[in-house]
Amino acid sequence: MLSIEDNKMLIETGANTPMGKLFRRYWIPALLSEELPAPDCPPVRVTLLGEKLVAFRDSNNQIGLLDEHCPHRKASLFFGRNEEGGLRCVYHGWKFDACGKCVDMPSEPPESNFKNKVTIKSYPCQEYGGIIWTYMGPPDEMPDQPVFEFTLVPPSHRYFSRRIQESNYFQAIEGGIDSSHISFLHRRVHENPTPTQLAVENGAPKFEVTKTDYGLLIGARRDTKEENIYWRITQFVMPWYALIPPTTNNSKLRTGHAWVPMDDENCWHWTFSWIPESPIKEADLAKMKEGDHELHAALIPGTLRPVQNKDNNYLIDRELQASKKNYSGIKGIGIQDAAVQESAGVIVDRSKERLGTSDAAIIVARRVMLNAAQGLENGVNPPGLDVEQLKVRAASVMLPRGVPFQEGASELLKLNEDDFVYSY
Ligand code: FES
Ligand SMILES: [Fe+2]
Structure with missing residues (x-):
């Protein structure tokens, strides 16, 4: 829950607002x-x-x-x-x-x-x-330009898209760093589930959130039936990026997002897909380009508005929903996110919500954003402007019980820029 004043500071991004001034430093x-x-x-x-x-x-x-x-x-x-x-x-x-x-x-x-x-x-x-x-x-x-892993890979290894989301930017950020909703909104039925797939079905992860120089390191911990703990580790990078952990350990495709305010009631939803080690397969690339992909939605020709949008209820299929093969009945992870985030209203009144323990990451993220905006008003430089600090990755990993995720996954969470020396 936020006070009406804090909510206003969080969602307003015009040139003379505290958050608007903060965003204009990146x-x-x-x-x-x-x-x-x-x-x-x-x-x-x-x-x-x-x-x-x-x-x-x-x-x-x-x-x-x-x-x-x-x-x-x-x-x-x-x-x-x-x-x-x-x-x-x-x-x-x-x-x-x-x-x-x-x-x-x-x-x-x-x-x-x-x-x-x-x-x-x-x-x-x-x-x-x-x-x-x-x-x-x-x-x-003007700071140095940000360097992310997805800006370092060759063109053949990446596919990016952007589309309009008809909500305030911060609702989209909240969805991006909320690892608990994948157990529901994005649930799929697996015939022979792996331990990680079973773990993902555990809808009540325990969150451990660490503040960093660039934003937040968010560990979502799910117990498994085995000795190991399944950790999904999301990076929130100021002021609007999330690096999303792969859904399974062996998935090579990586995902990142940016949610950039267009105005206070709409944002640009960016999706960055990339494979560090190899080109994206042609068939996968074709699906991404056609918008027939979990993360890259089909757009109305000549616009950046998705074909599945609030005017057609995102083409929800109630039979599919009833079949339990798809929890929401809406096709595409990206559009599932848009549906729930937009359905909360273009600007959520956060003074009226009821938060639980699984909302730990968003509670801290709001504070980090508000403190950065307030700090800038008081002459303190914002976090996340030093590009050296941005060289991080997300990870999903099984770790032995008792091992702190920051230590157990420390190598996986680092981005080594030298790995990306290539010529276009
Ligand atoms: S409006 Fe006259 S030149 Fe542009
Ligand atoms: Fe999601």
């Missing part, structure tokens, strides 16, 4: 590189932290991220012409470069120097790991 995943596939390709609209923006790739491959609205009379630059090193408004021809400088103003007389006085809001961008990142904070506070 690099933000803004778009997939493939959304701007070539120089001078059509621009793309993207709303981030309540700001309507338009992204484009100029003739020199430089990425620009500008205010969506032209400073002249506010027409949308989404309709702009992306040509010869800038984005030109189609209303009266004003043209802006990737840094937001007005470089042409054909509607004014040639002798006018008005164009030198006009700029448009622009944010710096970087492109690496298949992602276009932006920084929307004070220029002199």
Whole structure:
């Protein structure tokens, strides 16, 4: 439970709010590189932290991220012409470069120097790991760019997607770090269950949550019928990332998420899938691209809204639900998450909830976020800006009884960047 004031601080992300100021101190995943596939390709609209923006790739491959609205009379630059090193408004021809400088103003007389006085809001961008990142904070506070395992693997080893989630970002984070719901929402029937699958069915894990320099290390412990304990270890990395443990010990596919606020009622749900050691198999990749995959949902063509959405009850199949093969009757782990998280309302009133012991991780995560935002208001630098601290992994592992998970899994939880030396 949170007070109404704390809930407000947690969910509001506009430029003048404490959480909005906090988020503007981090690099933000803004778009997939493939959304701007070539120089001078059509621009793309993207709303981030309540700001309507338009992204484009100029003739020199430089990425620009500008205010969506032209400073002249506010027409949308989404309709702009992306040509010869800038984005030109189609209303009266004003043209802006990737840094937001007005470089042409054909509607004014040639002798006018008005164009030198006009700029448009622009944010710096970087492109690496298949992602276009932006920084929307004070220029002199810009941190180094974050390095995650999924940004280090070759393109053949990874598949990323982003889609709209119609809820406040923090509901999505809460789902991402809540390891107990996998025993219910994502339950599947296994014909010959392995010890870990049986353990996953234990719906009342005990949580051990450790605060770290970058966020939280979250151990969810489930007893098994054997000597060992099954640990699922999730990493929460400030300000909105979760690295999710594989469901079984031998699964090579790794999963990470980012939940980036579009505005206070919607967020970008990013899913990062990657295999550190090898390319993703063609058949799996095809399923991901088609949206016929547990984690990568099919989208309505031309939009980033899932085909399964709240207007059609996520295409819930009551017969499937009754058959017990699928606990929720909703297809796809990612959409199962979206369904329950969106169904709580676009903004949950956390002053009215009833939390239990399995909510331990989200209780600490809320505190970490609120303390970071409050700390920044008091001049304390936020956690998770030192890229060296971000070199971590999630893990699922069987450990002998009595061994603390932080020690037993310590090697599995480290990311060794040197393992990823390769050339594109
Ligand atoms: S509104 Fe863009 S040039 Fe006039
Ligand atoms: Fe989930």
